[in-house]
Amino acid sequence: MTSVTDPAASAGSGDPTAPFHDRDTGRRLIGRIAGQLDRLGADADRPVRLMEVCGGHTHAIFRHGLAGVLPAGVEFLHGPGCPVCVLPMGRIDDCIAIAGDPRVIFTTFGDAMRVPGSRKTLLQAKADGADIRMVYSPLDALELARRHPDREVVFFGLGFETTMPATALTVLRAEREGIANFSLFCNHITIVPTIRAVLDSPGMTVDGFIGPGHVSMIIGLRPYRFIAERYRRPLVVAGFEPLDVLQAVSMLLEQIARGAAAVANQYARIVPEDGNPAALEAIAAVFELREFFEWRGLGSIDRSGVRVRERYARFDAERRFAVQGVTVVDPTACQCGEVLKGVLKPWQCKLFGTACTPETPVGALMVSSEGACAAYRQYGGLRGAA
Amino acid sequence: MCLGIPGRIVAIVDAAAGLATVDVSGVRRTVDVQCVAEPGGTPDQLVGRWVLVHVGFALSIIDEEEARATLEVLAAIGEAEVEIAAIRASIEPSPAPSVAP
Numbered sequence A: 001m002t003s004v005t006d007p008a009a010s011a012g013s014g015d016p017t018a019p020f021h022d023r024d025t026g027r028r029l030i031g032r033i034a035g036q037l038d039r040l041g042a043d044a045d046r047p048v049r050l051m052e053v054c055g056g057h058t059h060a061i062f063r064h065g066l067a068g069v070l071p072a073g074v075e076f077l078h079g080p081g082c083p084v085c086v087l088p089m090g091r092i093d094d095c096i097a098i099a100g101d102p103r104v105i106f107t108t109f110g111d112a113m114r115v116p117g118s119r120k121t122l123l124q125a126k127a128d129g130a131d132i133r134m135v136y137s138p139l140d141a142l143e144l145a146r147r148h149p150d151r152e153v154v155f156f157g158l159g160f161e162t163t164m165p166a167t168a169l170t171v172l173r174a175e176r177e178g179i180a181n182f183s184l185f186c187n188h189i190t191i192v193p194t195i196r197a198v199l200d201s202p203g204m205t206v207d208g209f210i211g212p213g214h215v216s217m218i219i220g221l222r223p224y225r226f227i228a229e230r231y232r233r234p235l236v237v238a239g240f241e242p243l244d245v246l247q248a249v250s251m252l253l254e255q256i257a258r259g260a261a262a263v264a265n266q267y268a269r270i271v272p273e274d275g276n277p278a279a280l281e282a283i284a285a286v287f288e289l290r291e292f293f294e295w296r297g298l299g300s301i302d303r304s305g306v307r308v309r310e311r312y313a314r315f316d317a318e319r320r321f322a323v324q325g326v327t328v329v330d331p332t333a334c335q336c337g338e339v340l341k342g343v344l345k346p347w348q349c350k351l352f353g354t355a356c357t358p359e360t361p362v363g364a365l366m367v368s369s370e371g372a373c374a375a376y377r378q379y380g381g382l383r384g385a386a
Numbered sequence B: 001m002c003l004g005i006p007g008r009i010v011a012i013v014d015a016a017a018g019l020a021t022v023d024v025s026g027v028r029r030t031v032d033v034q035c036v037a038e039p040g041g042t043p044d045q046l047v048g049r050w051v052l053v054h055v056g057f058a059l060s061i062i063d064e065e066e067a068r069a070t071l072e073v074l075a076a077i078g079e080a081e082v083e084i085a086a087i088r089a090s091i092e093p094s095p096a097p098s099v100a101p
């Protein structure tokens, strides 16, 4: 993994259909970024610090070794936008408790199977006999409910606004079709309060944000305005290909050089200004904000999660099953919170690579391939690859 | 789960229910297309369009050339295989021709 240009080989350099992964464009962009950093006087000692909020970007940055091909004057901070990584242990315990009911078929995205709860993971609970099944889509869970009318099918809904429309539309579909044995264990979270928590955290050093591409495809650009207006930080929504990220970096540096702070869109081919109205409508119909929601490593963040509205109570696993909602404190040595806020680098956590490895994860950041610690373990070792 | 994958809408399964067959690099499955339907339009108009599919839901229309280019890059870095394997292993929702789970 030497450079951003690897994937372009197959797309064909100069191919007009591949404007987002062209080799020459990549080189030009890197050159432009180097010039911008020079003019800003940024170097390894005084880097411009950019936070990618979304785990997809964390993954892309490591996968393509982007930090390694950029000058040391820019530093990536990996934000809290991997929904699997911020799942508190108590929530996994709740899942296992629900799945322990013999009537239940518990369904989940594969990503959540290996996240540690306080005693075990969903994978271990499955090995111990619970009926836990990995599904690709909440629609698959609904299909299981149709096929097993004598069982209770529970879907573990998690993710930011990207996956929220899918679960909301599945609940609406269950209602339309009168499927009574389907319910949702809702652990969806919202991006904006999360970014606010980062901005308000002591030791915050973020100069600009690479905004999440697919969350923004749903919510549009308006919800980010407070970041520019109140916190005076620029945010550029970006796609997930190497050149998308590089272009976003350049757009951020351009704003920083002018002392500007605005919300901009690098990913206009997918992200409309106003988001996706049909998806937003489904979200608003089914979900309402919780007063607060517990995050792994970050503690409780006000109005950061959603729950199922009263109107759809019969599809709400929290109401149908006795979910305890216990808070389990993270192991004291675990520093996921500091890493999530960009205050510490993964390898600065005392457990990194010793007690905490991809095989024996202590924190969820080591589980998901979008988690900073796992990405660093897998692709790390390059200069500046953090 | 968060990245999604481009696919092409090849047939409408159930217009009223907003379900269509989407082809993702040769693997087909039923996808919910309610979020990409033109307001006031008919679902037939979607046939042939490329969409970005997240966990069984089409959430954005994409330009054909861009979709192909994205797939090439995803394939080159091995990212597409994971997603396609997940789709292949997924449960085909009725009323489409069903595949044993």
Ligand code: SF4
Pocket: A333, A334, A335, A336, A337, A339, A346, A349, A350, A351, A352, A353, A356, A361, A362, A363, A364, A365, A366, A373
């Ligand atoms: S090394 Fe493990 S415990 Fe430490 S921050 Fe990373 S995931 Fe958390």
